[in-house]
Amino acid sequence: MSSPFYGNWRHVFKLDPDRPIDDDRLAAVCLSGTDAILVGGSSGVTFDNTVELLSRIRRFETPCALELSSAECGVPGFDGYFIPMVLNTEQGGWIAGRQAEALRDYGRLLPWEQVAGEAYIVLNPDSTVARLTEAKTDLTADEIAAYSQVADRLWRAPVLYLEYSGTFGDMAAVRRVRSELTQARLFYGGGIRTAEQARQAALSAHTVVVGNVVYDDLEAALSTVEAVINSAKEQDHVF
Template sequence: MSLTQFAKRFESAASLLSIAGRTLLGLETNPVPGEWTHITKVDPEGEKRLPLLFPSYLSHTSAVSVGGSQDVTDENTEQTFELLTDSGVTAFHEPSEATHVTEKTRDHANFLAVPEVLNGDSESLVGTLGKGIDYVREDLGPEILEQKTGLPLSEFLGDRAGDFVAGMMMDEAVFEAYIIMNVDSAAAREANVTEEDLLSPQEAKERALAAQHHLESEIIYLEYSGTFGGDEAVEMLEAIDDGVTWSQIWYGGGLDNSENAQRVLDAGADAVVVGDAFHRVAELEAELFDRAREEFDGDASAEQLQSWVDETVDIEDSEAVNYLSTIPEVTEPEQRAIEYLAAGLEFGLAVADVAEELSDPTPSEIRTAVSDRQFAVESTFRAIPGADANGMVEEFAGGLLADHFDLEMPERAVAAHFGIDL
């Protein structure tokens, strides 16, 4: 038997075993964990800020999806991944452009999620993917091989070097098959989804089956993008769930309370995806920080701030509760919200107090001032599994101070992602 014949038989046998495992034997071969019930979308875009206590909020989510469609670059994507890695959260990359994928993002991301739109035009299904593969073959692939081996392998192997990396990355990637049902959304505009492209529940089920059996998409994603799909979404999910057995079913769009989140989970979604509600927490925190600086002179205790937040904010209707209540595992989201908002304010006020003690500092003096100061939030971060509590405190505080004093420090890039500004 020739090597070529052996390779063909081996590949055929492996494919048959994979199909048998996930259909006849019911084995869990999908690389996307079935226990995930809540995904938080974190957008690197400058306008989409993070609350200062984002590690605590994200400690309750199953995983974080990093990506966005506007003002996203490879640089701010790398910064976002570095922040999330320190916080101990599981994060994967859903790029809107191939150039957002770098060696750093690959190192940080749990996996690469490639979107493909089932009811858009052909560009949104294969055109964008083709451009991405071409970028990997021509640019990223040879660069990765050279960095890993220290040798200019593309000079010896030619296009085969890029083909190897492109094939490896596509084999490792997870594919998200989108069904977009909000024609007024940015996602619909990008995929050219119009009223004529909207699907009935039966059509959605058929597209989902094609995605599972032909495209082998690990995720079927029903996307209403910014608005809740209501009864229509429930009916769509029930139909998709009736057909799909291997792919994970995700729902995203307009979720900001526990009732709607549970409703789509009960209808067949394996996980809910929440993005806007999370970023709006940063807006609330920034607003409260400005008010707290006027209310409190210098440091304030956690107890003082919790009482003040409870009195100042309509907590049941707050952005913090809206986000936390979409996570099935979170009990008493109102109390959690008060604790997290107060802890974030306490940290911000303490850093502002350090800023008042400094005058035209150097980067070294900022780092010394931060390391000499005991920040109460460190104990909060220490309770998060896998988080580098001390490292996060020094990086966050140093970044806020560097930004305040207009100093060029690596930490300053971190501060650019926070809603709070000293």
């Protein structure tokens, strides 16, 4: 069986269609050496702004994937699609309802060999995604591990995403989750603003997602790419 489209990703930049980014900054991100661009956001994502961002990214050869979180942003032409599900919420619409709506409208059009389920554990209570989904974020390390087992062993979700969105997370908890996974690839996102934080995240998760700092401090964002690449050389000494 061939590797999934995200199977070799170590570093990813995440861009929000609802946030403006000028051409020079976008070019720097796409030419940075990152493995991929992930397009998605927690609010304000529409068909029009997603199409507009994709068309600009397509000037470069960097692979680009979309988080298809609602029917409003179903745009063809991406290299891959993730269907996000929030595990730690009691609002069932974020577990399967919105996903079913999106697939009702676009499922017949999706290249299913390039589609992956993405199980989120949302861990920053102050983040937009936590408020929007009413996520239960005050989880212990044992509870985080339990949710990860639901995704990995029960649901067999191909991707597990630990989302600290806006704050740098507990790397010990991230490493524990990774050590207990049987088949899922672990994505980490949240609060990465320095090369050192990117290095720590890369030693703890399979894939590091860098987002907000792209808009706030481009030089710092670009420094995370080399940090993650260099961390690959350390992996044999950690795991």
